[in-house]
Amino acid sequence: MSVSGSNSRALPWALVTPALAWTLAFFVLPFIAMGLSGLTAHEGGGLTLANYSQFFTDPSYWRAMVNSLEVTAIVTVISILLAYPFAWILAEQVPERWQRLALMLAVLPFWTSYVVRSYSWLLVLAQNGVINRALTGLGLIAEPLQLANTRFATVTGFVHFFVMLLTLTIFANLKQLSPSYRKAAADLGAGPVRTFLHVVLPLTLPGIMVGAFLTFVLCIGDYITPQILGGNNELVMPQLVMMQIGRRGDFPLASALSIILMAVVTVAYLACARWLKIERA
Amino acid sequence: MRAVIRIAAWLYAIAIYGFTFLPVVVLVLFSLQATSFPIPPFTGPSLRWYQAVLSDTRLTSALVNSLLVAVLSSLASVTLGFLxxxxFARFVLPGSALLRGLITLPLTVSYLIIGMGLLVLFNWAGVPKSLLAAGIGHVVINLPLCFAIIYSQMGDHQINIERAARDLGAAEWKVLLMITVPVMAPAIFAGFFLSMTFSWDEFVISFLLTRFETTLPVEIWNLLRSGLNPKTNAVGSLVFAISIVLVVFFELTLLRRKPA
Incomplete structure (x- = not known):
């Protein structure tokens, strides 16, 4: 690694400094600003812990965090359960030359706008939407069901998105498995079920974990899907944060709530850290 | 037994595809009807709402803004990420692992929190809300992505090509432009393409950091206040169509090549 000339020490720093400076100025510094803001009083300034104590003492704020965690947990579990068999079918049952096309088709709705995709579920679930019209038309129900503006709608919108995401990570993981593992298991007398449970499933755990972590982070921080599909009946944390900015202009409280939300995500990250290393090839 | 599994697999796959496509099909189908509500029964094709979208200057200028922010912020992200x-891949730097961790750190933080932080900072510093502010936020989310993609593809075997160029007398900038960039082209394009996609679709940062001039997702959000609206269907279908064309284009041209 010898680079001649006097610039041999300056060059590497010149390469990495712009990215580091950007991250410091527009990620670390805003984070510090948000931390300080969370410690100031909305009226009159001055240092205070009131914003944090408000979260811990006001049950409606607590409720939002509980809702967030519940929705995220439900979405993560349902998405994994739906995506795993699908990824397995794509990897094992679909002929090799059709797999790329099958996968592209499966993730096609990814390419609509995220906002529009949530809105499309509203078309399906609304009072006069497709499902209610179909069910009343068939005479199965007399009155339209309340599907939109519920937790069910939020979960459906999320699951729709994360099944696609998890299918991608699990599919990639399944394709990396060498067939010799399965052959070895078969040679040693294991049936297909046993091979799957004791060989394939443990080896695809990293793919599941990466997908589950992404699902957790994206789901718990998302404002769009709960706001469009869940409505205001049952708030989640991002809705609570946005509400402080929008209605009251209460930046300190919004900052404190954001920091609390971020702390929860950080705990999840530390729990999954060993699965998520970025390594050079 | 095998046949049963095959049939069950087919049924399951069809069910998942059905679930995946249901909202998109509904979206596009009801963008094509002339009534003022995008709800069943379907009353026949009409391009009325597409005309309404294309003659709406708020939407069309938001579309141009979105493209502008996406292209410029992705160029900045991929440049900073690549350099x-x-x-980090070619030189031994003190504290390298820590600094790399710092660059990739924003990947683990919600867009909402990144947007909130910038909002508080810009508010204190007196920086007005603008497309530029949103673009800065988009570089924050996409720089770590570009860095991670390109860094993960910088294998040691490429060092030898660079070394050979240096031994033959190439200056450092020449090595960079004529060897490293072409060799890394697939990863660079992948980073750029993904950044474009994320910026194009990003809502919450733009929502927090822009005011009058805004991006398409925010303008679509404003449309949603009027409830179910066939215009939203039409603009959604158009965004979908544009994205599909781009994906197919990239799939057929750039991403088909396997990284060396």
Missing amino acids: SAWG
Whole structure:
């Protein structure tokens, strides 16, 4: 690694400094600003812990965090359960030359706008939407069901998105498995079920974990899907944060709530850290 | 037994595809009807709402804004990401692992929190809300992505090509432009393409950091206040169509090549 000339020490720093400076100025510094803001009083300034104590003492704020965690947990579990068999079918049952096309088709709705995709579920679930019209038309129900503006709608919108995401990570993981593992298991007398449970499933755990972590982070921080599909009946944390900015202009409280939300995500990250290393090839 | 599994697999796959496509099909189908509500029964094709979208200057200028922010912020992200990836992959720097961790850190933080932080900072510093502010936020989310993609593809075997160029007398900038960039082209394009996609679709940062001039997702959000609206269907279908064309284009041209 010898680079001649006097610039041999300056060059590497010149390469990495712009990215580091950007991250410091527009990620670390805003984070510090948000931390300080969370410690100031909305009226009159001055240092205070009131914003944090408000979260811990006001049950409606607590409720939002509980809702967030519940929705995220439900979405993560349902998405994994739906995506795993699908990824397995794509990897094992679909002929090799059709797999790329099958996968592209499966993730096609990814390419609509995220906002529009949530809105499309509203078309399906609304009072006069497709499902209610179909069910009343068939005479199965007399009155339209309340599907939109519920937790069910939020979960459906999320699951729709994360099944696609998890299918991608699990599919990639399944394709990396060498067939010799399965052959070895078969040679040693294991049936297909046993091979799957004791060989394939443990080896695809990293793919599941990466997908589950992404699902957790994206789901718990998302404002769009709960706001469009869940409505205001049952708030989640991002809705609570946005509400402080929008209605009251209460930046300190919004900052404190954001920091609390971020702390929860950080705990999840530390729990999954060993699965998520970025390594050079 | 095998046949049963096959049939069950087919049924399951069809069910998942059905679930995946249901909202998109509904979206596009009811963008094509003339009534003022995008709800069943379907009353026949009409392009009325597409005309309404294309003659709405708020939407069309938001579309131009979105493209502008996406292209410029992705160029900035991929440039900063590439240079830093090269620096970290080719040179031994003190505290390298820590600094790399710092660059990739924004990947683990929600867009909402990144947007909130910038909002508080810009508010204090007196920086007005603008497309530029949103673009800065988009670089924050996409720089770590570009860095991670390009850094992960910088294998040791490429060092030898660079070394050979240096031994033959190429200056450092020449090595960069004529060897490293072409060799890394697939990763660079992948980073750029993904950044474009994320910026194009990003809502919450733009929502927090822009005011009058805004991006398409925010303008679509404003449309949603009027409830179910066939215009939203039409603009959604158009965004979908544009994205599909781009994906197919990239799939057929750039991403088909396997990284060396």
